[in-house]
Every structure is written in structure tokens, then in C-alpha cells.
Amino acid sequence: MSSNVDHSEEPLYRSIVEELPHPVATVLIDGTFVFVNRAMETLLGASGTQLVATSFLAHVDSAEHESLKALLDKSLSDRQEGEFTLLVDGHPKRMQLGAKRLPMDGVDAVTIVVADLSHQVARSVAEALGAVKSKLLSAFSEELRAPLTSMLGRVELLEYRLKDDARVMHDLANLKNAIETQIRIVSDLLDLAETEKDAFRIETDQFDIRRAIISAIDFMAVAAKNKSVALKVDVPLEQLVVIGDSDRLGKVMLHLLANAVKFTGSGGLIHIRAARVDTHCEVRVEDNGSGIAAELLPFVFEPFRRGDAPPEAGLGIGLAVARRIVEAHGGTVHAASSGAGNGATFVVQIPLANKMDV
Numbered sequence: 001m002s003s004n005v006d007h008s009e010e011p012l013y014r015s016i017v018e019e020l021p022h023p024v025a026t027v028l029i030d031g032t033f034v035f036v037n038r039a040m041e042t043l044l045g046a047s048g049t050q051l052v053a054t055s056f057l058a059h060v061d062s063a064e065h066e067s068l069k070a071l072l073d074k075s076l077s078d079r080q081e082g083e084f085t086l087l088v089d090g091h092p093k094r095m096q097l098g099a100k101r102l103p104m105d106g107v108d109a110v111t112i113v114v115a116d117l118s119h120q121v122a123r124s125v126a127e128a129l130g131a132v133k134s135k136l137l138s139a140f141s142e143e144l145r146a147p148l149t150s151m152l153g154r155v156e157l158l159e160y161r162l163k164d165d166a167r168v169m170h171d172l173a174n175l176k177n178a179i180e181t182q183i184r185i186v187s188d189l190l191d192l193a194e195t196e197k198d199a200f201r202i203e204t205d206q207f208d209i210r211r212a213i214i215s216a217i218d219f220m221a222v223a224a225k226n227k228s229v230a231l232k233v234d235v236p237l238e239q240l241v242v243i244g245d246s247d248r249l250g251k252v253m254l255h256l257l258a259n260a261v262k263f264t265g266s267g268g269l270i271h272i273r274a275a276r277v278d279t280h281c282e283v284r285v286e287d288n289g290s291g292i293a294a295e296l297l298p299f300v301f302e303p304f305r306r307g308d309a310p311p312e313a314g315l316g317i318g319l320a321v322a323r324r325i326v327e328a329h330g331g332t333v334h335a336a337s338s339g340a341g342n343g344a345t346f347v348v349q350i351p352l353a354n355k356m357d358v
Contacts, residue, residue, distance in 0.1 A: 014035065017035075017037050019038075022115060023036075023043040024039065024112065025051075026110070027072070027112055029072055029108045029109075030055070030072075031055045031068070032054070033054055033055070036051050040114070044088070045088075057069075060085065060087070061086075061087070064085060067084070072099060072110050076110070079098065079100045080098070081097065081098050083095070084097050093116070095114050096114070097113070099111070145186050148186060149183065152179045156176070158172055159172050159173075188317035188318055188321060192320060192321055202325070202328050203246075203247070204243055204244060204245070206241060206353050207242065208240060208241055209240045209242050209249060209274070209281055209283075210239065210240050211246070212249050212252075213235060213253050213272065213274055216253035216256075216257045217231060219254060220254070223261050224261050228267055229264050229266070232269060232271045234271070234273040235273075236275060238276070240274060240281040241353045242281055242352055242353055244350070248325045248329075249329065249350070252325050252326055252348065256319075260289065263290045263344070264289030264290075265290070269287070269288050270285065270286070271287075276352065280331070280351055281349070282348070282349050283348045283350075285345070286346075287344055290340065291337045291340045291341050291342040291343050291344055292335065292339070292340070297337060300335050301320055302320060319335075326350065329350055330351050331348060331349050331350040331351060333349075334346075335347075
């Protein structure tokens with residue numbers, strides 16, 4: 001206990017309050033300390049023994065003493081809150097005080113709870129900035145998607161009209177690839193903005209996740225072939241039924257495979273494996289590509305962390321989106337690598353459904 005004075009007949013109250021992270025004290029109506037918890041000792045820089053029987057007013061700006069006395073007096077009939085300047089380590093600090101009467105035999109006592117306004121403001125600012133960032137990402141991406149889609153349609157039309165001109169077709173193929181790359185980046189930005197929303201939800205349907213895996217492999221097969229990267233696939237014959245959003249989990253598989261193709265050089269190998277592991281479906285994407293440096297490995301699932309990746313590698317969003325989708329399904333995803341030049345392995349685990357009847 002922080003105090004050796006026992007005016008309270010509620011030992012349970014003291015034992016609970018003692019462990020709270022917020023500074024809490026019991027004071028008499030004139031501000032005299034009866035009890036303080038550890039957090040209050042830390043805030044005021046004194047032990048409970050030193051504080052008990054002294055006045056809380058001594059730690060408050062003298063210009064606000066009358067306001068504090070009025071707050072304590074009103075708290076006997078109703079909970080009160082107010083902002084006061086406390087002297088912490090000799091420096092004034094704006095704090096929020098909450099006060100409520102605490103029943104004690106034969107005496108009027110008040111429980112005071114202190115909250116650091118600077119922490120609250122910082123948290124509010126961070127939340128506001130996060131909301132603005134999500135809105136900006138979403139708006140920016142929506143504005144880009146329409147013209148890019150239109151450009152892609154025009155290029156495909158030119159491909160049809162000029163299909164007999166090999167030289168032009170080569171240039172159009174490069175242009176089409178560049179536009180498709182930008183469209184994928186825009187799609188990733190939209191996904192990132194969506195997963196950062198508090199209202200981010202997933203559809204809950206029962207499906208065989210092997211479909212999402214094979215679909216991602218089919219989608220990336222041409223890109224892998226163009227880089228002379230071999231794809232080795234081990235998917236079981238038995239169904240791997242999960243409950244969740246098939247489209248979103250399909251994006252996870254696509255992001256992981258696209259990432260492997262992106263960082264695996266010519267002649268490399270990517271091994272995709274899926275299996276039942278206890279109550280989970282485990283998907284492993286292993287490559288012998290450029291690997292992940294030890295200092296970057298802890299941050300690979302954070303957005304915009306690309307290390308020394310070339311510009312064509314994208315913005316570093318896909319893995320961040322993948323992790324958020326997997327975690328929204330109650331699963332986990334982690335990366336492993338022995339360092340630069342030693343390849344990388346990404347492992348996803350998703351809970352399996354109880355029923356196996358897709």
C-alpha cells in the first residue's frame with residue numbers, strides 16, 4: 001500500500017485502485033490526502049507516506065485553488081470534472097481532474113482521478129491524422145483509377161487495330177504494362193485506405209481456399225514465365241474450407257505470390273504449398289530470390305517500407321494490406337529470411353471451418 005493511514009472501510013477498493021495506470025487519490029473535502037495509488041506517487045514525485053495528511057492543493061497552481069475547492073465541494077453531490085495546472089517536477093502541466101464522492105464513515109471524502117491532457121491531445125491528433133490520411137488515400141486513388149482505366153481501354157483498342165504492326169505492338173505492350181502497374185498500385189492504395197477504417201468488415205462465406213491459391217498462381221503465371229521463374233505447386237487433394245471473404249483472401253494470395261515473383265531473379269524458383277495444420281490451413285510461399293535484410297525483416301508488413309527495392313517494385317503496400325486482411329480473418333502471417341540474397345518465406349495461417357462441405 002502507498003499509504004499507512006486506513007480511513008477507508010473498503011480494502012477491495014484500495015487493492016483495485018492501487019494497480020490502476022492513472023493517478024488516483026482519496027482526499028478530504030479540504031484537499032487533504034487520505035490515500036494515493038502508485039501512479040499518483042509517480043506523478044507527484046513523493047511516496048504515499050510523505051503525501052498523506054498533506055494537501056493536494058500544494059501541487060496545484062495557487063491561482064486555481066478556489067476553483068479546485070469549489071469542484072471538491074460540488075463533487076459531494078455529483079461527479080465533477082475540470083482542467084487544472086499541476087506542478088510536476090517543478091513544471092506546470094495541464095491535467096484533467098475527475099472528482100466523485102467516496103462514502104466513508106463520519107467524514108466527507110472524494111476520489112480524484114488525474115488524466116494527462118497532453119497525452120489525450122496527442123492521441124486525438126494521431127486519430128484525426130489517421131482519419132485524414134485514409135480519406136486522402138481513398139480520394140486520391142479514386143481520382144486516379146478512372147483515367148487509368150480509360151487509358152488501358154484505349155491501349156487495348158489500339159492493340160486490336162494495329163495488331164499487324166510488330167514494332168507498334170511492342171511499344172503498346174510496354175505502355176500497357178506500365179498502365180497496369182499503376183492500376184495495381186491504385187488498387188493497393190484503395191485496399192490500404194479500406195483496411196484502416198474502423199468500419200472495415202469482411203464477408204463471411206464458406207469456401208475452399210485452394211481456389212484462391214490456384215487463381216493467384218494462374219494470374220501470375222505469365223509474369224513468372226516472362227522472368228524465367230519456375231513455379232512449383234503443392235496443393236492437397238482434400239478441400240481446405242475456411243469461413244471468410246474469398247475476394248479478400250484471394251488478394252492475400254496474389255500479393256504474396258506477386259511479391260515473390262517481383263524479387264526472384266531469372267532462373268529462380270518459387271514454391272507454393274498449402275496444407276492442413278491442426279485446425280488451420282497453412283499456405284507457404286517460398287522463393288530463392290533477393291531475400292530480406294535483417295534490419296528490414298521486422299518491418300516488411302508496414303506500408304511504404306521498401307528497403308533498397310527499385311522503383312518498379314511498387315510502393316510497399318501489398319504486404320501491409322495482406323496482413324490486415326489475414327488478421328481480420330483471425331489468422332496470422334509472418335515472414336522469414338536468412339538475409340539479403342538468401343530468399344524469403346511467407347507463411348499464412350487461416351482457421352479452418354468446422355464443416356467440410358463446400
